[in-house]
Amino acid sequence: MSKVSFLKAIIIIKETRKMKQVIQNFKTGKLYVDEVPLPSISKGMVLVENKFSLISAGTERSTVKVAKASLLGKAKQRPDLVAQVLQNIKKEGLKATFQKVQTKLDTLKALGYSTAGQVVASMDSNHYFKPGDRVACAGQDYASHAEIVSVPQNLVVKIPDNVSYEEASFTTIGAIALQGVRQADPKLGEIVCVIGLGLLGQLTCQLLKANGCKVMGIDFAEGLVQLAKGSGTDEAILRNDPDLRSKVSNFTNGFGFDNIIITAAAASNDPIELSAEIARKKGKVIVVGAVQLHVPRDPHFYRKELDLRMSCSYGPGRYDVTYEENGSDYPYAYVRWTEQRNMEAFLQLISQRKVNIQPLITHTFNIEDAETAYEIVMGEKQEHHIGILLHYPENKEKFATKFAIKSKPVQQINIGFIGAGSFAQSYLIPNIKGHGASLDTVVTSKGITANNVAQKFGFNFASSNSEDVLSKPEINAVFIATPHNSHAQYVLKALQMGKHVFVEKPLAMTEEELEEINEYCLQNGRNVMVGFNRRFSPIAEELKKVFHNTVEPVVMNYRVNAGIIPKEHWTQNERIGGGRIVGEVCHFVDLMQFFTGALPQTVYAQCLNTHNEQIKNEDNIVITITFSDGSVGTIVYVANGDKSLPKERMEIFGGGKVGIINDFRGGELFSGNKSKLLKLEGKGHAQEVQRFLEAVKHGKDYPIPIESIYATTKATFKILDSLHTGLPQKL
Numbered sequence: 001m002s003k004v005s006f007l008k009a010i011i012i013i014k015e016t017r018k019m020k021q022v023i024q025n026f027k028t029g030k031l032y033v034d035e036v037p038l039p040s041i042s043k044g045m046v047l048v049e050n051k052f053s054l055i056s057a058g059t060e061r062s063t064v065k066v067a068k069a070s071l072l073g074k075a076k077q078r079p080d081l082v083a084q085v086l087q088n089i090k091k092e093g094l095k096a097t098f099q100k101v102q103t104k105l106d107t108l109k110a111l112g113y114s115t116a117g118q119v120v121a122s123m124d125s126n127h128y129f130k131p132g133d134r135v136a137c138a139g140q141d142y143a144s145h146a147e148i149v150s151v152p153q154n155l156v157v158k159i160p161d162n163v164s165y166e167e168a169s170f171t172t173i174g175a176i177a178l179q180g181v182r183q184a185d186p187k188l189g190e191i192v193c194v195i196g197l198g199l200l201g202q203l204t205c206q207l208l209k210a211n212g213c214k215v216m217g218i219d220f221a222e223g224l225v226q227l228a229k230g231s232g233t234d235e236a237i238l239r240n241d242p243d244l245r246s247k248v249s250n251f252t253n254g255f256g257f258d259n260i261i262i263t264a265a266a267a268s269n270d271p272i273e274l275s276a277e278i279a280r281k282k283g284k285v286i287v288v289g290a291v292q293l294h295v296p297r298d299p300h301f302y303r304k305e306l307d308l309r310m311s312c313s314y315g316p317g318r319y320d321v322t323y324e325e326n327g328s329d330y331p332y333a334y335v336r337w338t339e340q341r342n343m344e345a346f347l348q349l350i351s352q353r354k355v356n357i358q359p360l361i362t363h364t365f366n367i368e369d370a371e372t373a374y375e376i377v378m379g380e381k382q383e384h385h386i387g388i389l390l391h392y393p394e395n396k397e398k399f400a401t402k403f404a405i406k407s408k409p410v411q412q413i414n415i416g417f418i419g420a421g422s423f424a425q426s427y428l429i430p431n432i433k434g435h436g437a438s439l440d441t442v443v444t445s446k447g448i449t450a451n452n453v454a455q456k457f458g459f460n461f462a463s464s465n466s467e468d469v470l471s472k473p474e475i476n477a478v479f480i481a482t483p484h485n486s487h488a489q490y491v492l493k494a495l496q497m498g499k500h501v502f503v504e505k506p507l508a509m510t511e512e513e514l515e516e517i518n519e520y521c522l523q524n525g526r527n528v529m530v531g532f533n534r535r536f537s538p539i540a541e542e543l544k545k546v547f548h549n550t551v552e553p554v555v556m557n558y559r560v561n562a563g564i565i566p567k568e569h570w571t572q573n574e575r576i577g578g579g580r581i582v583g584e585v586c587h588f589v590d591l592m593q594f595f596t597g598a599l600p601q602t603v604y605a606q607c608l609n610t611h612n613e614q615i616k617n618e619d620n621i622v623i624t625i626t627f628s629d630g631s632v633g634t635i636v637y638v639a640n641g642d643k644s645l646p647k648e649r650m651e652i653f654g655g656g657k658v659g660i661i662n663d664f665r666g667g668e669l670f671s672g673n674k675s676k677l678l679k680l681e682g683k684g685h686a687q688e689v690q691r692f693l694e695a696v697k698h699g700k701d702y703p704i705p706i707e708s709i710y711a712t713t714k715a716t717f718k719i720l721d722s723l724h725t726g727l728p729q730k731l
Helices: 003-010 057-068 071-077 079-092 094-105 171-184 199-210 222-230 244-251 270-278 297-303 339-351 367-377 422-431 447-457 484-496 511-524 538-547 580-596 685-698 706-725
Strands: 019-025 031-036 045-055 108-110 114-122 134-138 148-152 156-158 191-195 214-219 235-238 257-262 279-287 307-310 361-366 387-391 402-404 413-418 437-443 461-463 477-480 500-503 555-561 600-607 621-627 632-638 648-654 657-662 667-671 674-678
Touching (some): 019 367, 031 367, 045 134, 114 148, 114 171, 134 339, 191 199, 214 244, 222 235, 270 297, 367 387, 437 447, 500 685, 538 580, 538 667
Parallel strands (some): 191 257, 214 235, 257 279, 361 387, 413 477
Antiparallel strands (some): 114 134, 402 461
């Protein structure tokens, strides 16, 4: 069943109310509860109606604090992002980079990552989850503080019958604690210390006791020390206790701890230094919390030969896109404990009453009162707290996938957007204004994003259901900026509904999809605009005039210093992004067509041959293309170069002239034994949108013929065929 039809089947036809969600504006730092459209569901996802969610005081306090900081404060806390900004300025210039940064800052952030609720619908690949199932969910940006969440299947687990929703909402934090214990690998009877007795530390102490260990906890707060004692920890003491070292010595019979698990969040190096001091020889120190890691070699780490280990969140699978987002599980026999299995194990320990959650719950607020809860978390209200729950009261009214933001008069061109990520917000939507067009509906998979984009750019409606664009008669033009694997299906549906269509590249990811779209366009006299922006750049159009009257074929050389994109990035996933040849090389094929005015005839490609797993061979490729007018072009596309070299350089030779494009920030022309600098900037994003809208408004042909778009897209598929066969391929 398709995503669209499935949504129509399960989501409410009569829209009555919006979904409440806790939101923070990353630019201003303001935190509030707002109403947003329902999230969408797609393959591999589970739609859940939350009953309770847990505020992770340590993690969320840090997240909220960063958002509340000034721009300088944000920069100090994220120097890695500052470095990226500086690098981007070198590549794209100050103005373009500034716009990108503003778009990133002006976003709404979902908070929360540990929830429990009831399945509304599921599209998990194993058909394991059914409507009505009681489940616990994990994942930042998935298991959010919201009435309805859409969560990847590997981050969802069923709740045992004798475990309440309140208890199950602790599952994510419990899995983090459990992974820390697994890294320690404590044996029955071993003596273990837990430094930091917040929520994570309290759960860690209980897990260690369930494992048959003798446990001591250390913290600065008297209340947390007493809570640990009351929950069964053998001993708990204050960090500033003057007798700390003698108490540790007595507790460990003078040997020191077998394992120390650090669950504290601290800006200092004290937890690491203390751990080394109180560990036995050849003991283990496991870091779970966010602490400084300036490891002092002497006297303890070196002389005791201590083992320092990191614990990664909920366990194996964390930060692996293939596992978390694509739903691919690890073999049980080889990876016994994954994120999901840790979550299941923690719930079983609650079910068996080996972990007691009730003493850890200090506050429960309804979702409407979430701001008060965060005032406590941030210390604005001085109250002792550890486990703060948000409750989602049952409401018989149904939720809406779409709602009105404002009401503006409909213009001649009434636009709907399907997909509105950072690219669309930076390069497409801002360029629509001023061309006799109105922004009607924006659709994204997450309601919070749709709401943010609609308010930011002035759309009349925000939605999470593509049908709200495709089936709305008043919308006559559709922009598609979704992940690549959905382009073709949305294009075809929009064409069939009589819409004008602008789709970001690529047009399709398979030859079958391409042929279906091409056949429809030819049979029905239709066209589709694809975001091949470079041909609309000022420098390209200027050089096109220069070479327009050249009667002989041209030779073109296009060098692209693309830079590395990790293999786990969605664009590299063959199922979702299609890889960089289909997703990006199409730009350069199109620009060569633009200069020759001819269609590609043959392609031949060779790529790097290395066994280095960090390098994707196809991302380092040399392509030769011949054109129907006798022209020839080479594309050198590399990911293994240095970032300081500008990304793109194109050279065109023909008719006694040479034209050069230098990263679309300028160029050169050599003609009549003279050279001329061309000071023309921009990659053509604004111009392509303008030309498309002008064609729609005046009923003209689209600026790129369908024959050219078809040939460009097919050429990328033939490039892949050439790599696989080692032979030239005819189009």
